[in-house]
Amino acid sequence: MLKLHEVRAGYGRIEVLHGLDLTVRPGEVVTIIGANGAGKSTLLKTISGLVKPSGGSIEFAGESLASLGVEGIVSRGLVQIPEGRQLFGPLSVEENLELGAYVRRRRGRPLGEKLAWVYSLFPRLQERRRQQAGTLSGGEQQMLAIARALMAEPSLLLLDEPSMGLAPIVVRDIFATLRDLNREGLTMILVEQDARIALSLAHRGIVMERGRFALEGEARTLLEDPEVQAIYFGQRKAGNVRAMEPR
Amino acid sequence: MNFEQFLQYIFSGITNGSIYALTALGFTLVFNATQIINFSQGQMVMLGGMTAIAFHGAGVPLWACFLGAVIVVVVISMGLEHVAVRPLLSKGVLAQIIATVGASFVFETAAMIIWGRQALALPAFSGERPIGVAGATVVPQTLWVVGLTVVIVVALQIFYRRSLFGKAVRACAVNPSAARLQGISYRKVVLFSFALSGAISAAAGVMITPISFMSYSSGALLGLKGFAAATLGGLGNPVGAVAGGFVLGIVEALGVGVVSAGYKDAIAFVILLLVLFIRPVGLLGARVVTRQ
Numbered sequence: 001m002l003k004l005h006e007v008r009a010g011y012g013r014i015e016v017l018h019g020l021d022l023t024v025r026p027g028e029v030v031t032i033i034g035a036n037g038a039g040k041s042t043l044l045k046t047i048s049g050l051v052k053p054s055g056g057s058i059e060f061a062g063e064s065l066a067s068l069g070v071e072g073i074v075s076r077g078l079v080q081i082p083e084g085r086q087l088f089g090p091l092s093v094e095e096n097l098e099l100g101a102y103v104r105r106r107r108g109r110p111l112g113e114k115l116a117w118v119y120s121l122f123p124r125l126q127e128r129r130r131q132q133a134g135t136l137s138g139g140e141q142q143m144l145a146i147a148r149a150l151m152a153e154p155s156l157l158l159l160d161e162p163s164m165g166l167a168p169i170v171v172r173d174i175f176a177t178l179r180d181l182n183r184e185g186l187t188m189i190l191v192e193q194d195a196r197i198a199l200s201l202a203h204r205g206i207v208m209e210r211g212r213f214a215l216e217g218e219a220r221t222l223l224e225d226p227e228v229q230a231i232y233f234g235q236r237k238a239g240n241v242r243a244m245e246p247r
Numbered sequence: 248m249n250f251e252q253f254l255q256y257i258f259s260g261i262t263n264g265s266i267y268a269l270t271a272l273g274f275t276l277v278f279n280a281t282q283i284i285n286f287s288q289g290q291m292v293m294l295g296g297m298t299a300i301a302f303h304g305a306g307v308p309l310w311a312c313f314l315g316a317v318i319v320v321v322v323i324s325m326g327l328e329h330v331a332v333r334p335l336l337s338k339g340v341l342a343q344i345i346a347t348v349g350a351s352f353v354f355e356t357a358a359m360i361i362w363g364r365q366a367l368a369l370p371a372f373s374g375e376r377p378i379g380v381a382g383a384t385v386v387p388q389t390l391w392v393v394g395l396t397v398v399i400v401v402a403l404q405i406f407y408r409r410s411l412f413g414k415a416v417r418a419c420a421v422n423p424s425a426a427r428l429q430g431i432s433y434r435k436v437v438l439f440s441f442a443l444s445g446a447i448s449a450a451a452g453v454m455i456t457p458i459s460f461m462s463y464s465s466g467a468l469l470g471l472k473g474f475a476a477a478t479l480g481g482l483g484n485p486v487g488a489v490a491g492g493f494v495l496g497i498v499e500a501l502g503v504g505v506v507s508a509g510y511k512d513a514i515a516f517v518i519l520l521l522v523l524f525i526r527p528v529g530l531l532g533a534r535v536v537t538r539q
Contacts, residue, residue, distance in 0.1 A: 103430025
């Protein structure tokens with residue numbers, strides 16, 4: 001469904017991604033974990049077109065994304081939920097959702113039908129539909145960010161740290177919804193710092209280190225991997241980062 | 248000052264206030280989309296008036312002069328975006344603002360070459376016979392100015408609140424990169440904002456010309472008044488821009504009555520300075536002043 005080949009990208013002269021290869025199959029949840037500054041967010045931004053790759057190729061559903069702008073990529077069903085939600089704070093909850101469907105304004109399912117669908121996933125949003133998005137609680141804002149992305153009828157969803165700054169119980173709720181969405185066939189790439197919750201949802205995990213994939217494997221295998229445990233679950237001192245150097 | 252005089256000043260204040268309000272709206276629309284203060288905004292108003300005069304001189308009926316002037320200035324405003332603003336996107340907002348200052352000189356000089364130095368007039372939309380109101384008088388053009396201003400402001404509100412594209416424009420003002428992730432074309436929104444801002448400025452210029460004449464150099468002062476009004480209302484806030492315009496117009500008119508007509512323009516700048524010193528976010532507080 002998504003194929004990255006030797007993708008390089010960065011900001012100005014600083015290269016952040018040093019040649020990444022990644023294949024995501026339909027229906028899969030792939031999680032990318034790693035420390036701050038490993039390049040996880042840059043990878044998502046490069047896929048969604050916000051950052052232009054300086055090398056390599058990205059293919060989505062058999063089509064190269066190189067010549068498409070951000071808008072063109074979204075309209076093909078590859079939708080990113082940016083880090084920190086990035087809602088339109090002064091606009092109402094429902095207006096945020098309508099804008100999520102902006103790219104499908106002339107085709108796709110009717111707006112009312114989609115609103116009803118996301119409200120059934122997140123009933124709290126329906127209660128607050130006339131409220132300004134900026135006044136919602138953190139958890140509600142994350143729900144709105146997900147719901148807004150769903151309004152674009154994505155086939156591949158890119159999630160950047162959906163658990164950030166949220167209480168564990170809220171995170172569990174949100175991940176339960178994500179799991180339901182995946183069971184209905186939605187493919188996802190999930191960037192997370194909370195490796196445990198990310199690997200509990202994902203089929204596959206990738207550990208990213210300084211712009212390279214350091215470790216890849218089945219989510220279950222990674223959960224039990226001593227090195228991953230050492231660094232991301234704090235069971236050993238995080239001193240031996242050496243072990244995580246690119247292979 | 249007796250009541251009739253007071254009322255007379257208020258009428259004149261509301262008339263000028265409408266023009267300031269529309270000019271301030273022009274500033275606000277461009278600022279919200281781009282964070283640019285378009286210093287050629289006043290010249291857009293001037294060009295609106297001058298173009299209408301030119302059409303009228305060619306024997307075109309008044310309503311078509313109005314429409315023609317709006318179209319011409321929309322094209323000029325979109326041209327400004329293409330030639331002076333978009334190419335400087337990577338250079339930052341300051342470079343773009345300075346480009347608009349340059350554009351203001353170009354517009355002014357071009358207008359001087361085309362229309363000369365003298366102030367020109369346009370006939371009033373529906374006669375000059377004053378109407379008596381409670382001892383004061385109102386020329387019919389004032390009713391046109393105020394009426395059309397109200398229509399424009401209401402239409403804008405409906406557009407921004409109800410239409411999907413209007414909401415998209417608001418979203419771009421809040422967070423352009425998130426807007427792009429929704430598939431909203433930021434470029435289109437910027438171009439549209441310049442076009443709309445040009446249209447509103449041109450309308451203001453055509454409406455005020457029958458009352459206060461127009462010359463190639465009228466734009467600078469109109470622009471500064473509009474900027475003062477926008478700042479007064481809180482830059483970035485369309486409702487504030489309109490309110491700021493009317494407050495400025497009325498205070499200015501009353502100032503003329505109480506102090507002296509010679510200080511009319513100074514009043515606007517005293518207000519501008521006071522706002523900047525005391526309450527930089529404006530009376531209604533800015534919705535968007537800095538972007539994270």
